[in-house]
Amino acid sequence: MEIFLQQVINGLTLGCVYAVVALGYTMVYGIIQLINFAHGEVVMIGAMVAFSVIGVLMKTGMPPLLVVAAGTVVAVPACMATAWLMERVAYRPLRNAPRLAPLITAIGISIILQHVAMMIWGRSPIAFPQIVKTHTFEIGGALITNVQIAIIVISFTLMGALMFLVYRTKLGVAMRATSQRQDVAGLMGIDINRVISATFVIGAALAAVAGVMIGSYYGQTQYTMGELLGLKAFCAAVLGGIGNLAGAVLGGVLMGLVEALGTGYIGDLTNNWFGSNYRDVFAFIVLILVLVFRPSGLLGERVGDRA
Amino acid sequence: MSVLLSATRISKRFGGVQALSDVEFSIRRGEIYGLIGPNGAGKTTLFNVLTSVYAADDGRFEFDGAPLSGLKPHQVAARGIARTFQNIRLFANLTAIENVMIGRHVRTRAGVFGAMLRTRATRAEEAAIEARAAALLDYVGLAARADDLARQLPYGEQRRLEIARALATEPLLLALDEPAAGMNATETSDLRRLIERIRGDGITVLLIEHDMKLVMGLSDRVLVLDYGRRIAEGPPAQVRTDPKVIEAYLGTGATSATRAHAEPAPAGARPGAVPGAAN
Incomplete structure (x- = not known):
């Protein structure tokens, strides 16, 4: 029972990060039907930039929380700029190209960003500074750290803020209108290009925070970290129903739980044939099951001609 | 009354189809300007060129004292042209x-x-x-x-x-693409009052409509297109007696049979009658 509860806590923490990243995938897909495979790399850049800033500031003797906050505050605009640039340079010229062209381009952008990061921060895993002192609390025999609590609280705050932005603000109405009928939105006076840029930039702001959170949680970061994280978050978005914001949140949290519980029990269930080193397969098993049995995802309406 | 929108030699071709050829007209501030013509005459194409959905191959629009060419749709909206759609969007x-x-x-x-x-x-x-x-x-x-x-x-x-x-969008010009399509008589008369009220509030209206009673009753002037060409323009009373208009809608001689099949007569028109003459 303690193992179960412990894995639920771990899964929820991880799931929150997946959800925040999945929102970026789903927003972009919702508005231009592009699977932005470079989104995971935006998360990585967020983590890397925050790492560098924290590394510099921690020597100044500032309070640890302030240092982490400063790292995040720098990472967010850095990621926003990255995403803005990639939309402007790589995706916008392909707006009316066949669906496959921007998809391949996204993979290319992802490789470019990885290698730029490799040139700046090196090939080896970097220890993410653990400057915030960890406190551990016990609930029902399971342990939860202050970092985990912070991740969960921050994630849900961000998700709430995004929902507010999309459903209650002028920009949000414009985003939803553009995703429904891009041509008409233009004729009604919406600057389509600005709305699409805004969608990328907002998704990137979320990704930056996710990068800082995941870096702090695992205590390390590497130029390849965005790849697997991005793929899993993408699976989460598909699980929830891609293009659907609530779906991304639900899919992310479920994906985290599946992964944590699967990893926790796989040894017992297979008589230790498989161990916890198989943790990364669960996301993809879920992806396959979703695509076979409910391709529109849990909250998606219909797939239609979407690839 | 000053001119709000003028079109000079507007042409648009889709592959082998000349959708608009050298269309010219001008709309005065505060008027209701009707645009009629058989299906396929180029009415909606004209709307699409006007609102930058398509670029014209040739010709230019001048709107509120400045040219419209090369703008994006949202910039056209910003200049003061708003539209509705034939099929609701x-x-x-x-x-x-x-x-x-x-x-x-x-x-x-x-x-x-x-x-x-x-x-x-x-x-x-x-x-x-x-x-x-x-x-x-x-x-x-x-x-x-x-x-x-x-x-x-x-x-x-x-x-x-x-x-x-x-x-x-606070338009100077409101372009309505078949607003009465599919409406019943009550809805149409409500619509008529609404359009009159909009004009009364100082907005110029460009109206594509197949309901002849509505368009002839509302419009100050009417432009008639057929096969992408302007065939007549003027007050409704004058246009409805124009021989070219009657021919376009009803056909003459050998062309009448094919045309009548391809193009159901508009509301209010029947063989031997003139569009709108029924009312």
Whole structure:
């Protein structure tokens, strides 16, 4: 029972990060039907930039929380700029190209960003500074750290803020209108290009925070970290129903739980044939099951001609 | 009355089809200008060229004292041209009031950072947008439906919602593409009153309509297109007796049989009659 509860806590923490990243995938897909495979790399850049800033500031003797906050505050605009640039340079010229062209381009952008990061921060895993002192609390025999609590609280705050932005603000109405009928939105006076840029930039702001959170949680970061994280978050978005914001949140949290519980029990269930080193397969098993049995995802309406 | 919109030698070709050839007209401020013609005459193409959905191959529009060429659709909206669509194109999954709020975009600013940081200016602006959108819904008689999704509205109300959305952009020229299509008699007479009221409020109206009774009754002047060419223009009384117009709608001699099959006679017209003469 303690193992179960412990894995639920771990899964929820991880799931929150997946959800925040999945929102970026789903927003972009919702508005231009592009699977932005470079989104995971935006998360990585967020983590890397925050790492560098924290590394510099921690020597100044500032309070640890302030240092982490400063790292995040720098990472967010850095990621926003990255995403803005990639939309402007790589995706916008392909707006009316066949669906496959921007998809391949996204993979290319992802490789470019990885290698730029490799040139700046090196090939080896970097220890993410653990400057915030960890406190551990016990609930029902399971342990939860202050970092985990912070991740969960921050994630849900961000998700709430995004929902507010999309459903209650002028920009949000414009985003939803553009995703429904891009041509008409233009004729009604919406600057389509600005709305699409805004969608990328907002998704990137979320990704930056996710990068800082995941870096702090695992205590390390590497130029390849965005790849697997991005793929899993993408699976989460598909699980929830891609293009659907609530779906991304639900899919992310479920994906985290599946992964944590699967990893926790796989040894017992297979008589230790498989161990916890198989943790990364669960996301993809879920992806396959979703695509076979409910391709529109849990909250998606219909797939239609979407690839 | 001064000229609001003038078109000079507008041409548009799609592959082998000359959709518009050298169309010329001018619309005066404050008038209701009708645009009629058999199906395929190029009426909607003209709307699409006017609103930059397509670029014209040749010719130019001058609107409110400046040329319109090379603009993006949202810039055309900003210049003061708003339109509705022949086949209703609302944002089906937005509420009625959100649909109208969309139209306010072009008259307001506040971008990404305003939206994310919730500045005072953004909040004030959003409150103003919502108030204005509510007033427009009331104007077209949809105040009670503000929070219903657009796709849940009955057909006639969807048409009026499209008009409210277009009006939200504060247009100088409102272009209506077959607003009465599919409406029953009561809805049509409501629509007629609404269009008259819009003109009364100082907005110039460009009206494509197949309902001859409506378009001939409302318009100050009418332009008739056939096969992408201007064949007549003038006050309704003059246009409806124009031999070329009668020929376009009803055909003459050998062409009459094929044309009559391809093109059902418009409302109010029957063999031997003149469009609109029935009323």
